[in-house]
Amino acid sequence: MTVAGARRLRTLAVVAALGVVTAFATRGPSRRLQGGTAAEAAARTGERATPVSGAEEGAAPDSSAGTDQAAAAHRAGSHRRAPATAATATDSEDAVTTDAAAGAGDAGAVQPAPRARLWDWAELLRVSALFTVPGDALAGAAATGQAPRRGTFLAIGTSLCLYHAGMALNDWADRDEDAVDRPHRPLPSGRISPAAALTAATALTAAGLALAARAGRIPLTLATTLAATVWAYDLRLKHTAAGPAAMAAARALDLVLGAAATRPRALPAALPHAALLGAHTYAVTTVSRNETQGGSSAAPFAALVTTTAIAAVTVDAARTVRHLRASASPAQGTARHGAGGTLRGRPAPPTRQAPALPRLVTELASAAYAGTALTPFLHAALNPSPPLTQRAVGGGIRAMIPLQAALAARSGAGVPAMAVLALGPVARRVARKVSPT
Numbered sequence: 001m002t003v004a005g006a007r008r009l010r011t012l013a014v015v016a017a018l019g020v021v022t023a024f025a026t027r028g029p030s031r032r033l034q035g036g037t038a039a040e041a042a043a044r045t046g047e048r049a050t051p052v053s054g055a056e057e058g059a060a061p062d063s064s065a066g067t068d069q070a071a072a073a074h075r076a077g078s079h080r081r082a083p084a085t086a087a088t089a090t091d092s093e094d095a096v097t098t099d100a101a102a103g104a105g106d107a108g109a110v111q112p113a114p115r116a117r118l119w120d121w122a123e124l125l126r127v128s129a130l131f132t133v134p135g136d137a138l139a140g141a142a143a144t145g146q147a148p149r150r151g152t153f154l155a156i157g158t159s160l161c162l163y164h165a166g167m168a169l170n171d172w173a174d175r176d177e178d179a180v181d182r183p184h185r186p187l188p189s190g191r192i193s194p195a196a197a198l199t200a201a202t203a204l205t206a207a208g209l210a211l212a213a214r215a216g217r218i219p220l221t222l223a224t225t226l227a228a229t230v231w232a233y234d235l236r237l238k239h240t241a242a243g244p245a246a247m248a249a250a251r252a253l254d255l256v257l258g259a260a261a262t263r264p265r266a267l268p269a270a271l272p273h274a275a276l277l278g279a280h281t282y283a284v285t286t287v288s289r290n291e292t293q294g295g296s297s298a299a300p301f302a303a304l305v306t307t308t309a310i311a312a313v314t315v316d317a318a319r320t321v322r323h324l325r326a327s328a329s330p331a332q333g334t335a336r337h338g339a340g341g342t343l344r345g346r347p348a349p350p351t352r353q354a355p356a357l358p359r360l361v362t363e364l365a366s367a368a369y370a371g372t373a374l375t376p377f378l379h380a381a382l383n384p385s386p387p388l389t390q391r392a393v394g395g396g397i398r399a400m401i402p403l404q405a406a407l408a409a410r411s412g413a414g415v416p417a418m419a420v421l422a423l424g425p426v427a428r429r430v431a432r433k434v435s436p437t
Helices: 003-025 031-035 038-045 065-075 086-091 093-105 113-125 127-132 134-143 150-173 175-181 194-215 217-237 243-262 264-288 298-326 356-382 386-398 400-410 414-421 423-431
Strands: 334-337 343-346
Touching: 113 127, 113 150, 113 194, 127 150, 127 386, 127 400, 127 423, 134 150, 134 243, 134 264, 134 400, 134 414, 150 175, 150 194, 150 217, 150 243, 194 217, 194 243, 217 243, 217 264, 243 264, 264 298, 264 356, 264 386, 264 400, 298 356, 298 386, 298 400, 356 386, 356 400, 356 414, 386 400, 386 423, 400 414, 400 423, 414 423
Parallel strands: none
Antiparallel strands: 334 343
């Protein structure tokens, strides 16, 4: 097997491993535990459930913070004993003893606590957005004209660590705001403590920088700048006018990191791709600022225009590159003087046509990018309600995958682009269980 073939096989293996690990991590609690009533949970654990009125049982998840916390605990598979009143404590003492004995015999039906904890962390870190990360480094590597190598995979690992560090830090910084707007999140619901989230963000940042250090001095410098941008955004810039620009800069730096880790001297070649990815990120971040309140059509409409322009630029630029490559070789032989002073003609090299696979993947990925982002943005522009705005943000996040594939394919990296494009359906499926926003 050639070196290029081995590198392509390694790329596909890493992508497959990411899919397997994430699929296991995002397996939710069993239906029996997740869908059981309070009485069934109490019977399994040896506890008596308190009666629930019809109004409380049919309340919407957003009706109150207490209801949201109870619903979140119910989904996580953890049911706590309700405090018994003085009037019922004496009368039900024998019944509780009987229930405890019955519950001990059925203790094996309860899912173990680590499974619920794993689900909580998957929700905190938003693992459904994990699939939007590897394409940054692969697109950056493709811009340098090199196949993915060891430094590329170190850059992918750095990006994954810093991305999830930003997710944990984001929820830690917004825990008071989420307690009002999204009390079902892991921190306001009490499923994960703020200290644990902050510790995870710090540890993931350190791990990302350690991986970048192994890739070289320039990747470490870029990764440090990226980490500083992520922390500055979550702690200070998110709710300011500089928030979308900071997030766009983080995505652009992530793509440049992949280029620097692959071929540092060819780093400037990745700057146009980084600009396109940063423009898309800026548009999505602007829309996300109103995802909990809605009410603004300007941001979704601007994102709609930006997405259309990026899709058109991606396809047109790829066609321009193919045209320049096709016309680079002269049509006639070059006249040169021989040893005796006479002219001798040498046939010109044959015209090199652009490979069919990158051309096909570029057009396919550009179409997928436009289809994934345009429709949700259009719906949010016409009706900027919170549900449609959140759906537009989710669509914009998933649209990064085909955009990364298009950027890699336009550089001639057909196989890595296909690997990135294959992550799209997986990300969509995982997003049904864990929201990317």
